[in-house]
Amino acid sequence: MGQYQDExxxxxxxxxxxxxxxxxxxxxxATTHRAVYKDGALSAATKExxxxxxxxxxxxxxxxxxxxxxxxxHGATEEQMAETVGVAIQLGGGPASVYGPEAWxxxxxxxxxxx
Amino acid sequence: MGQYQDExxxxxxxxxxxxxxxxxxxxxxATTHRAVYKDGALSAATKExxxxxxxxxxxxxxxxxxxxxxxxxHGATEEQMAETVGVAIQLGGGPASVYGPEAWxxxxxxxxxxx
Amino acid sequence: MGQYQDExxxxxxxxxxxxxxxxxxxxxxATTHRAVYKDGALSAATKExxxxxxxxxxxxxxxxxxxxxxxxxHGATEEQMAETVGVAIQLGGGPASVYGPEAWxxxxxxxxxxx
Amino acid sequence: MGQYQDExxxxxxxxxxxxxxxxxxxxxxATTHRAVYKDGALSAATKExxxxxxxxxxxxxxxxxxxxxxxxxHGATEEQMAETVGVAIQLGGGPASVYGPEAWxxxxxxxxxxx
Amino acid sequence: MGQYQDExxxxxxxxxxxxxxxxxxxxxxATTHRAVYKDGALSAATKExxxxxxxxxxxxxxxxxxxxxxxxxHGATEEQMAETVGVAIQLGGGPASVYGPEAWxxxxxxxxxxx
Amino acid sequence: MGQYQDExxxxxxxxxxxxxxxxxxxxxxATTHRAVYKDGALSAATKExxxxxxxxxxxxxxxxxxxxxxxxxHGATEEQMAETVGVAIQLGGGPASVYGPEAWxxxxxxxxxxx
Numbered sequence: 001m002g003q004y005q006d007e008x009x010x011x012x013x014x015x016x017x018x019x020x021x022x023x024x025x026x027x028x029x030a031t032t033h034r035a036v037y038k039d040g041a042l043s044a045a046t047k048e049x050x051x052x053x054x055x056x057x058x059x060x061x062x063x064x065x066x067x068x069x070x071x072x073x074h075g076a077t078e079e080q081m082a083e084t085v086g087v088a089i090q091l092g093g094g095p096a097s098v099y100g101p102e103a104w105x106x107x108x109x110x111x112x113x114x115x
Numbered sequence: 116m117g118q119y120q121d122e123x124x125x126x127x128x129x130x131x132x133x134x135x136x137x138x139x140x141x142x143x144x145a146t147t148h149r150a151v152y153k154d155g156a157l158s159a160a161t162k163e164x165x166x167x168x169x170x171x172x173x174x175x176x177x178x179x180x181x182x183x184x185x186x187x188x189h190g191a192t193e194e195q196m197a198e199t200v201g202v203a204i205q206l207g208g209g210p211a212s213v214y215g216p217e218a219w220x221x222x223x224x225x226x227x228x229x230x
Numbered sequence: 231m232g233q234y235q236d237e238x239x240x241x242x243x244x245x246x247x248x249x250x251x252x253x254x255x256x257x258x259x260a261t262t263h264r265a266v267y268k269d270g271a272l273s274a275a276t277k278e279x280x281x282x283x284x285x286x287x288x289x290x291x292x293x294x295x296x297x298x299x300x301x302x303x304h305g306a307t308e309e310q311m312a313e314t315v316g317v318a319i320q321l322g323g324g325p326a327s328v329y330g331p332e333a334w335x336x337x338x339x340x341x342x343x344x345x
Numbered sequence: 346m347g348q349y350q351d352e353x354x355x356x357x358x359x360x361x362x363x364x365x366x367x368x369x370x371x372x373x374x375a376t377t378h379r380a381v382y383k384d385g386a387l388s389a390a391t392k393e394x395x396x397x398x399x400x401x402x403x404x405x406x407x408x409x410x411x412x413x414x415x416x417x418x419h420g421a422t423e424e425q426m427a428e429t430v431g432v433a434i435q436l437g438g439g440p441a442s443v444y445g446p447e448a449w450x451x452x453x454x455x456x457x458x459x460x
Numbered sequence: 461m462g463q464y465q466d467e468x469x470x471x472x473x474x475x476x477x478x479x480x481x482x483x484x485x486x487x488x489x490a491t492t493h494r495a496v497y498k499d500g501a502l503s504a505a506t507k508e509x510x511x512x513x514x515x516x517x518x519x520x521x522x523x524x525x526x527x528x529x530x531x532x533x534h535g536a537t538e539e540q541m542a543e544t545v546g547v548a549i550q551l552g553g554g555p556a557s558v559y560g561p562e563a564w565x566x567x568x569x570x571x572x573x574x575x
Numbered sequence: 576m577g578q579y580q581d582e583x584x585x586x587x588x589x590x591x592x593x594x595x596x597x598x599x600x601x602x603x604x605a606t607t608h609r610a611v612y613k614d615g616a617l618s619a620a621t622k623e624x625x626x627x628x629x630x631x632x633x634x635x636x637x638x639x640x641x642x643x644x645x646x647x648x649h650g651a652t653e654e655q656m657a658e659t660v661g662v663a664i665q666l667g668g669g670p671a672s673v674y675g676p677e678a679w680x681x682x683x684x685x686x687x688x689x690x
Binding site for chain 2: 241244245247248251252255256259281284285288289290291292293296
Binding site: 495496501515523544549550 | 607608610611612615616617621622624626628629630632633638652654655657658659661662663665666667
């Protein structure tokens, strides 16, 4: 298992505990999540990549891991991933040139696992 | 002229003055910009919408105006714009529910002008 | 009507239009919202103030307006509002010393309207 | 010792060295800190939790560790901690669903140590 | 009076009111502020410009106004201001290309007033 | 080798792979980078420290590593580094009191290597 899969695995148990305490908060969050990442006017893969672009500008590793996995599962290609990092660099500058390569590593890791 | 067009118009003159002082900085920035927002593995419209999604999470009005205009010019549809806000809300929470509607207003304004 | 009420009023119509396009996204968001801002182990007023503190550190005026209104409606006092700004300044530094006073103005405006 | 205690321990020595170089900067910072986190119109525990909520939205692990410890020392309960994460998720979306569980892990760790 | 002076003027009264409620919080903040912006290993002008660079990446207009004024009062030149925007653009990408020009406008405004 | 050098080393290979996919994006980014960090109205060392100040407020470790290295290579002194952290704390509050000490550790590490 690679480090981005670990990142996601680590979030699982405390999220489950929190959800037991604040179930409706998580229910609403899950409803939004499900509604967003399905094919529509934009494909699910495109929207997962869009989420990766935001995650890179936020510098959030767990978010990068989660949405890169989503993008891979929906069939995003290497070229699409690279161009997503391009958008993030145009808008995010220096930090995106640091977190973009992390998204790239995550992509390769999840591609090997799910691709 | 609407308020988001004004927003962009206001940035023009000081940007030109700055560019005269630091031309290479702006040249590099323009090179990146040109390279990103053209059709590739992802369409130009998709990448402009991706930029809008980041702009919403950054809460940057000028960026919203600039990239919504780009998305409209490349033919993004109302449905695609709405789903982009959806991604931004999933990742950005409260602030995205404030800046997302701004992107929506900007979309209508630019659609009337360029659509 | 004051400027923070205007801020909220402006977000209303485009939010309604967006909601018509992406209803489930907004449903989930509304579920989370309702679940959070009710009395529990922390009072609704405390949680609205907590949201104000985050809104100040995000520099999001619409969020400040929305959650200051919520805090006022749930009976938050002037002293509590001031101490909330204190927390935001400790964690947020310079920008919080700019957006904190905005929250203060919003508090006075909503207090006059709802207090 | 757990990982969040380690996080705080690691910051200690370089902070002391920096303080020797810029003592007044740190004095001011310490004055503000002391003034904020004591009982007032809001309890010290509430204000530490408020700081945790901001720290989650900033995605700052060291800040999460520091203020979760403060909250535990002032007697914050598990339910209050969970509701704090709820506020952070409502305002912070995706990243808060990643850093919120970190705050939860930190809470359990400090509770075992100080609770 | 120009718009950036207005921006600062607007923050004055609510800050004074807040300070009356949480005096020690503001005392600490003022101590840090005084300690930072004086000549040392880096000149006061350099440190105000550094603060402008951060303010641009935070997208905080009030902070831009405050620190551009400080930079002008300490004798920062137009060339130095332009190069500061350059650093902000390298690190901050798109949003810095929006807020950088605001800092430039503020510089001209304060230069006319204090220069 | 120390941890901040490792941080930079880790970014190298995925950045090279990404650059092969989106060469013009990286070319533009490199042009801006070169244009910014050379002596001008502000010295290269000052601009690298300015970048460190932004990196601290963004909480971006890779950026801290990269620009602290740049500052050390251009001869920045310990006192200048400490005062840079001071500016970051004044503007960035709590998170800067966490990431500032990281910049300090990075400074010592690179000083030993390049100083």
